[in-house]
Amino acid sequence: xxxxxxxxxxxxxxxxxxxxxxxxxxxxxxxxxxxxxxxxxxxxxxxxxxxxxxxxxxxxxxxxxxxxxxxxxxxxxxxxxxxxxxxxxxxxxxxxxxxxxxxxxxxxxxxxxxxxxxxxxxxxxxxxxxxxxxxxxxxxxxxxxxxxxxxxxxxxxxxxxx
Amino acid sequence: xxxxxxxxxxxxxxxxxxxxxxxxxxxxxxxxxxxxxxxxxxxxxxxxxxxxxxxxxxxxxxxxx
Numbered sequence: 734x735x736x737x738x739x740x741x742x743x744x745x746x747x748x749x750x751x752x753x754x755x756x757x758x759x760x761x762x763x764x765x766x767x768x769x770x771x772x773x774x775x776x777x778x779x780x781x782x783x784x785x786x787x788x789x790x791x792x793x794x795x796x797x798x799x800x801x802x803x804x805x806x807x808x809x810x811x812x813x814x815x816x817x818x819x820x821x822x823x824x825x826x827x828x829x830x831x832x833x834x835x836x837x838x839x840x841x842x843x844x845x846x847x848x849x850x851x852x853x854x855x856x857x858x859x860x861x862x863x864x865x866x867x868x869x870x871x872x873x874x875x876x877x878x879x880x881x882x883x884x885x886x887x888x889x890x891x892x893x894x895x
Numbered sequence: 896x897x898x899x900x901x902x903x904x905x906x907x908x909x910x911x912x913x914x915x916x917x918x919x920x921x922x923x924x925x926x927x928x929x930x931x932x933x934x935x936x937x938x939x940x941x942x943x944x945x946x947x948x949x950x951x952x953x954x955x956x957x958x959x960x
Contacts, residue, residue, distance in 0.1 A: 737960075739960055740959060740960065741955075741958050741959070741960055744958050744959075745955065745958065748951060748954075749951070752947055752951075772940060773936070777927075782920070783920065783923055783924055783927055784927075786924050786927075787924065787927045787928055790928050791936065791940055794937070794940050794941070795940055798941060798944045801944075802944065802947075836947060836950060836951075837943070837947065840943050840946050840947055840950065841943040844939075844942050844943045844946060845939075845943060849939045849942070851939060851940070882959065883959070886959055
């Protein structure tokens with residue numbers, strides 16, 4: 734009798750990796766390279782060394798949690814290797830990572846940009862179209878990631894019926 | 896093996912590598928971070944991750960096998 738193939742552990746690992754790595758994209762790209770915002774710039778504008786340092790502290794806390802999410806994802810991925818009937822699909826893993834990244838953008842965007850007003854994507858503009866584009870990117874990543882996961886599962890099922 | 900670094904960490908005075916620790920700037924910085932709103936700010940910064948954990952936990956049941 735054929736053992737049914739499973740995908741859930743890989744999907745779960747990919748989602749956590751996506752949340753963590755998506756958080757790093759935000760932190761590295763927007764906070765550090767482009768410097769369009771930092772964690773508390775809506776409250777403490779980066780107009781003095783003191784405010785820069787305080788923002789850096791809170792950026793560090795934010796990065797700590799993105800790191801924890803990445804480590805959880807890696808741990809889940811490492812544990813998944815022992816599952817003999819797991820479908821090892823690159824498309825599924827990438828799809829799950831985009832799903833996680835999208836969830837991160839959507840939830841972080843809603844809470845930090847719109848509810849708590851800790852910062853905005855381009856602080857110079859305050860609440861702007863860039864905040865909405867950030868949320869939109871979250872939605873697109875979630876839908877795209879989900880479609881990739883479904884497509885990988887369907888392809889696997891089709892392959893096994895042939 | 897770990898005695899020396901542990902001892903240095905525990906018994907050394909303020910580290911001289913930290914140029915702002917003893918300065919007025921350092922005090923102002925610490926006051927800015929650990930002010931009365933520290934707990935609220937901490938919760939707000941961490942909130943997306945708590946929300947994500949809840950979403951992922953409930954999402955887990957709906958993931959395809």
